[in-house]
Amino acid sequence: MDLRYLGTSKRSGRKSDLRYNCPACGDTKFHLYVNIDTGVYHCFHCGLKGKAVQDLRYIQAAKPEVVERVAKKQTSDHFVDLSEDSIVQTIALNYWLSRGFTIEEAKKYNIKVGTENLTIAIPVEDSDGKFVFYQERMILPVDDRKYLFPRDAQVSRMLFSWHRAKKMHMIVLVEGVMDAMALGDVGVALFGKQLHDDQLALMNHSDVKKAVLWLDPDARREQIQAVAKLEPWLLVDEVLKTPPGIKDASEFREKLGNEKLVAFVKGFT
Numbered sequence: 575m576d577l578r579y580l581g582t583s584k585r586s587g588r589k590s591d592l593r594y595n596c597p598a599c600g601d602t603k604f605h606l607y608v609n610i611d612t613g614v615y616h617c618f619h620c621g622l623k624g625k626a627v628q629d630l631r632y633i634q635a636a637k638p639e640v641v642e643r644v645a646k647k648q649t650s651d652h653f654v655d656l657s658e659d660s661i662v663q664t665i666a667l668n669y670w671l672s673r674g675f676t677i678e679e680a681k682k683y684n685i686k687v688g689t690e691n692l693t694i695a696i697p698v699e700d701s702d703g704k705f706v707f708y709q710e711r712m713i714l715p716v717d718d719r720k721y722l723f724p725r726d727a728q729v730s731r732m733l734f735s736w737h738r739a740k741k742m743h744m745i746v747l748v749e750g751v752m753d754a755m756a757l758g759d760v761g762v763a764l765f766g767k768q769l770h771d772d773q774l775a776l777m778n779h780s781d782v783k784k785a786v787l788w789l790d791p792d793a794r795r796e797q798i799q800a801v802a803k804l805e806p807w808l809l810v811d812e813v814l815k816t817p818p819g820i821k822d823a824s825e826f827r828e829k830l831g832n833e834k835l836v837a838f839v840k841g842f843t
């Protein structure tokens with residue numbers, strides 16, 4: 575097996591495994607473990623894994639193009655299903671599963687693969703459930719960028735998954751779409767740390783009676799502002815006490831499982 579394209583390697587604890595820098599996440603600490611007999615690979619930094627390490631050639635070849643498109647703030651134009659039909663689809667599917675999501679959830683949220691930027695494309699719908707645009711989660715983050723929006727996306731006037739959550743009695747407001755999906759129908763994303771007045775107006779015209787605000791621990795200022803606006807709804811008016819080392823809902827589910835996340839959310843009601 576020729577693995578020279580992966581660059582220098584280090585030995586691991588096991589004879590059959592070599593460690594490389596993962597080409598997907600820009601890892602520099604040799605987190606990618608490759609079984610040199612079978613080709614099975616797993617990056618313990620970004621979670622990327624698969625059965626054929628040769629597939630990573632594709633990632634390496636595509637990366638300069640992705641970096642260039644992201645620098646120009648171009649979103650993908652082509653979207654395909656999450657499947658094993660091609661290498662990029664397989665990589666995306668692996669990524670989706672490694673984040674703790676299921677095939678059923680991919681169907682429920684109608685998840686696609688953005689082939690140009692190697693992304694998980696998440697449809698953002700309006701309050702009636704009509705498709706508006708794709709928000710893309712980059713599988714290969716470029717610098718610090720993880721998400722791509724179309725230039726004209728007016729996210730301050732929308733709430734992610736609102737057409738599902740608006741019928742619920744209680745909702746959980748989170749920053750990102752991955753967190754909202756991890757929470758299921760009660761999960762609603764603000765597309766950032768701020769709660770905007772147009773978003774609050776949506777809540778005012780809904781069946782929602784109670785809300786939990788779950789921002790990342792670094793959003794102190796935004797937390798205070800949002801708490802003031804959400805006063806009639808709020809079940810908890812302080813920063814949520816998550817288990818040690820867990821900052822958001824998707825991380826919670828990825829590390830501790832769905833049952834514990836459901837129990838954690840139930841604990842507020």
Ligand SMILES: [Zn+2]
Binds near residue numbers: 596600601605
């Ligand atoms: Zn990685």
